[in-house]
Amino acid sequence: MATIDSSTNVSCSADSRSHHVTSDVDIFVPFNWSMKEIKDAIPPHLFVRDTIRGLVYLLRDLVLAAALWKASGYIDPYLGRHTDGTYTLSNLPLELVVPRADFYGIWVIGHEFGSAAMEPSPRLGSSAIRLAMFCIQRYGPPIFLGKYLITGITATTHQWNGMKSSSHEIDWDEIFGDTPIYTLFILIRQQLLAFPAYLLANVSGQKRYPRFTNHFNPNSVIFNKSHRRAVMLSNAGILVMILAVFWSCQKYGAISVLKRYGIPWLAVSHWFVMITYLHHTSPHLPHYRNNEWSFQRGAAATIDRDFLSWQGRFFLHDVAHFHVVHHFFPQMPWYNGAEATEHLASFLGNHYMRSSQPVFKELWDTYNECQFVDDEGDVVFYRNKKGESKRRAAS
Structure with missing residues (x-):
């Protein structure tokens, strides 16, 4: 297992982009294992899906979210009896603590059903997705996205066509x-x-997609014909939610809706972006171009992070702690991820990446360290604003 060493840098002249080593650096050599070799390292029982167990986790999350949602409604009345009229906004930080990560956890369950990691039956899986996503429609992405992401993420996130080092205006x-x-x-x-x-x-999406590509057009290049009905159903649900929010503002007031709906919606978006960004972004991760890319290399070009300690494991269903194995085997149940990761890490050795650093510090450091990649080369690593990188590919 590879560990993160922040002291290693390779610098690059800002003008000439010529490389020179400033200290000992990890020289990266891509692996050549096949998917069969990697899968054979994982015990077969870890791929077995338990439908009842998956539904129990979904029910647990729904009950927990409902309980926390109900509890949050007592904050204003309680503080109102013990403070003056300034409590309405001053207690907002307290209310933000109540239901947040649990809503994203429901989204994770929907995502797992979408990848058939909970249930091999497409019909039951789709029903569970709709239930999970309906319950968090007001907090998260379109209903179909939990299923759609699993079909495209490996192909679109690891074959690198991102920021380049060329000068710009x-x-x-x-x-x-x-x-x-x-x-x-x-x-x-x-x-x-x-x-x-x-x-x-489509901000930060695939550059090859046409202009005005979005996730709400059933005929978008993003989707297959089989997705169109789900997209239209999702759009209808969003329209209903917009009308419900407008009605709620009229009935309960904008401040109340902001606290009970607006902030939770942004919170789920925050968790989604942060987890996804930190899974796939690190100065230690390779990015492949052209013939150097393969499914298994792309799957390994991700990093597991100890996200929010036990809270991340409980509320977020290990989505951050054991994410690399999910890229290799999307249909493996998440609750087997911890054990499967032990076997995967043992097999991959230094090609398995994990960080135990505090995630909010990692968010800051990663953003500053990952600014651009070189224009040339089929195996490249991020460089910081000074042109330094943590690793480089073998010549």
Whole structure:
């Protein structure tokens, strides 16, 4: 298992982009194992799916979310009896603590059913997805997305066509990019708005998609014909929710709706973006181009993180703690991920990546360390603003 060493850098001249080693550096050599060899390292019983167990987890999350939602409604009345009229906004941070990660956990369950990791029956799996996503429609992405993501994420996130090192016109990021306050602003914007922007306008999505690609057009290039009915049903659900939010604002007031609906919606978006970003972004992860890419190399180009300690394991169903194995075997039940990861890490050795660093610190460090990749090369690594990288591919 590879460990993260922040002291290792390879620098690159900002003008010439010529590489020179500033200290001992990890030289990366891609592996050549087949998927069969990797799968044979995992005990067969870990692939067995238990439908009842999956539904029990879904029921547990729904009951927990309902209980926390109900409990949050007592905060205003309780504080109102013990404070003056300033409590309505001053207790907002307390209310934000109540139901947040549990709603994203329900989304994870829907995602697991979408990948057939909970139930081999497509009909039952689709029904469970709709139940889970209906319950969090107001907090998360379109209903179909939990199923759609699993069909495209491996092919679209690891075959790298991302930021390049070429010069570009001066913009605000070029002017203020080195200032911490600007970096903080960009991170907050990313955490709150990146997912809606991705859904609405394909921001950070595939460059090959046509202009105005989005996740709400049933005829979008993103989807197959089999997805269209689900997209239309999801759009109908979103329309109903928009009307419900408008009605709630009229009846209960905008502040109440903001606290009980708006903030939770953004919170689920935040968790989704943060977890996805930190899974697939690290200066230690390779990015492949052209013939160097394969499914198994792409699956290994992800990193497990100890996300929020036991809370992450309980509320988020190990989605961050044991994510690499999910990329290799999407249909493996998440509750077998811990044991399967032990076998996978033993087989992959230094090609398995894990970080135990605090995740919010990792979010900051990763954003600053992962700024661009070289224009040339079929195996590349992120570089920071000074042109330094943590690893380099063998010549």
